[in-house]
Amino acid sequence: MSTGNTIPISDLITSRPYTSRSFLRECPERDPVQFPALWYYPVQAKAFTICSLCYNTIIHGFESGCGISFGSFTGTKHQTLFCMFGRPHPKYLYKKGDFLALRTFMASRTGLKVTTCHGLGGANANLSTTWYKPRNGEINGMVSCEACYEDYIAHTSFSSRFEKSAPQPAGQVWACDIAVPLIRRTLEACSEGARNDWRVFVAATTHRLKVPACEPYKERAAQSTRWFQPKDSLPGFIICEACYLDRIASTCIQGHFTSTPLSSGQIQHQKSLTCMLSYFPMAIAVQEVIFSENFQLWCEAAKIFMHEELCDGTARKGKSYTLIVKDGTGDADFNICQSCYTCCIDLFGFGSHFKQFDMKTHTEAGIAYSDWACDFYPTRYGFSKYMDALNEAVCVREFSVLGDFIARYQGVTQPCPRSTFVKGRRWYGTSDFSACPDCFEETIQGTALESMIVVRNQFKETECSCDIYSPSMRGIWKNACDTYDYAGFVELVRHRASVYWQTVPVMKRLLSQQRIRLMQQQTLNGSSMLYQRLDMSASASSSINYSGYSQPRYTYGAADVGYGYASTYGIEAARLGQQANNLVQSSRSDTTQVPYLEALWEAVE
Known part of the structure; x- marks a missing residue:
């Protein structure tokens, strides 16, 4: 890798395979698709989704031979879909020609309680996930969720080496280790065909589980992990072992990298290092270069990254x-x-x-x-x-x-303000309602009634609030789109606005008054206690002892608070305490209105 002049990236980009919404460029086997695209499914198991890439490159033209009827549909925006055919088990059955077993698998796979792996983020015990683990503790700490067990293990010779794990304890989060890229790749490589290399899989997985995780954008102690770098010179470009194993090892670019042992002198000189693949741009570049199998493309991108x-x-x-x-x-x-x-x-x-x-x-x-x-x-x-x-x-x-x-x-830097009125924001909407950019993207954009939106990303200095943030309003918009009833939607929006002005400002005023009264009450109680202490001091200094009992020489009082105080301080203390109690009583009458008003607003929010 030369560090001289860079070659323009555009000169290195070769022609890419044709892709479209009806022919995805990659199978979303584990990374979900959340945009409109064409999907296929077996008629006998409609929940078994198959991406257009797998269908067109593997199944299309052989449907009659496998005896399975397929249908298709277009996924909607924000609908999360995975390709369930792109995983090893169904592909194995298809290539083997065991279509009866494939039909059975498709039907049973969609019947699992948890049909999708939750990945490295893990799953809570309340999801009731069934977990598998290697028998006899051969790989300490490893677990596989049921979905990954069915997709990656059940059809292989390794299935006999796994057993169901004890139930996941309440309060614990377990992460499926098949979601770790190196472990998944090693599992597929070692269990396929006649190789059946369990020892290699055990060794690789055991080692990977011990490797410390990468810390994105952070420096770490130089001796905390092993480091790797490109074989050709690119000064300063180093990769931690976790990133090397998960992103580079066992891929088409593995041969371009080598381990970089650090001498004691280097450790003393560079006590901390940062993994370059922990930076988002380089992580994206590695994925694309593996897909395109064009390592020079990565070299040029890495040079620019290190120079900037x-x-x-x-x-x-x-x-x-x-x-x-x-x-x-x-x-x-x-x-x-x-x-x-x-x-x-x-x-x-x-x-x-x-x-x-x-x-x-x-x-x-x-x-x-x-x-x-x-x-x-x-x-x-x-x-x-x-x-x-x-x-x-x-x-x-x-x-x-x-x-x-x-x-x-463009220009959006703050989250949805919900029902709070704010100034100086960008808005979408009409004269009847407003939507912040986030809610527009998540609810309105791309729908049947989007054309009704006349205000688009307009900056407003005046106060405005969002009307589309709640699940209720988003559902009403969806129903309006389904029936193409914009007038009905506007009628509901206007009713909601009417209820808002009758409830929310009143609630805010009552709660604000309550907070003010609480502060006043605390002040009055504090002052009352001060005067009580002064009254007690006055009583002690002016009392006469009668047969062991101290009584004040004189007592004070007033019609509004009673008599018998040792000083005028006692009268003031009583009056302040009385005022504090009156504030409590008035607050109670106001606060009873808040739950009622809140219920009215929540019914239409």
Whole structure:
């Protein structure tokens, strides 16, 4: 790997296979699809979803031979779907020609209590997941969820080496170890065909479970793990063992990397190191290079990444990339750094849709550009939505998916305000209702009634609140789209607004008054106690002892609080205490109204 001049990424991108919504570029075997795409299913087991890639490259043309009838449907936006055929077990049965067993498997697989692995995030005990483990404790601590056991183990010779685990204790979270990429790849390689290499699988899995996890974007002690680097020189580019094993080992690019033992001198000089694959842009680049099998593409992206300032999400000046707006109305309120542009945009052939400009300069009018932060940094608000749009654009080879989303979502930096009125935000909607950009994307965009929205990503200085945040309103919008009844939706929105103004402001006023009264009550009680102590002191200094009993020389009182106080302090203490009690009584009468008003609002919220 030369560290000289870089080759433009666009020159290295070869022609890609045709992809579309009816022919995905990759099988979503474990990474779900949440965008509209064509799916297939066996008529006998409609919940057994098959992606268009698997259907078109494996099944299509042989349907009659396998004796299985298939149907199709188009998934909806935000519907989470996996390809259940892309996993080893059904593929094994299909290639073997055992179609009776395949039909049985398809029907039984969709009947599991938990049909999808919860991945490295783990599953709570209340999900009642059935777990499997290696017999006799051969791999200490390893577990597989039932879904992964059926998909990756049950059809292999390794199935006899697993048994059901004891029930998951309440309160514990268990993560399926088949979700660890190296373990899954090793399982498939060692259990296939005549290889049946259980020892290698045990050794690899046992070792992987002991390797400390990568810490994204963080430095770690140099001696805390093993390190790897590219065989060709790329100074400073190092990878922790966990990332090497899960992202690179047993892939087409494994041969380009080597272990990097650190000498005692290096450890003393570099006490802490950061894994380069823990940075989001490089993680994306590795995935794409493995898919394209073009290692030089990764080399050039890595050179740029190492040469540029690290993406850290902080405000900065300097060069950024932004979207070229289709209608030429101006620059989008969207910025990404050089590293993210290279690895997330240019690497996928989308570079021509962006332009670079230097924000160290001034506009033609002499106004200085403000600082900017990369919108592709993981902690930036809206990051997950940008990534969903990028993933969809890549999977179906439609840049407009990402470009249109950026145009709609640009400038959004804060979450939905819900029913709270806020100033200085961007909004969608009509004269009857408003939706924040998040709720527009999640509920309205792409639906049958989207064309009714006339206000689009408009910045408003005036106060506004979101009307579409609640599950109830989202359901009402969906029903309106299903029946194409926009007038009915508007009628319900207006009724909701009427109830809001009759309840929420009143509740806020009552609760605010209650808080004020509580503070007043606390002040009055504190003052009353102070005067009580003063009264007790006055009583002690002016009392006469009669046969062992102390009594004040004089007593004080008033008609409103009674008599018998040792001083005027006692009268004041009693009056303050009385005022505090009166505040409590008045607060009780007001607070009884709040639950009633709250119930009215919640019924339409």
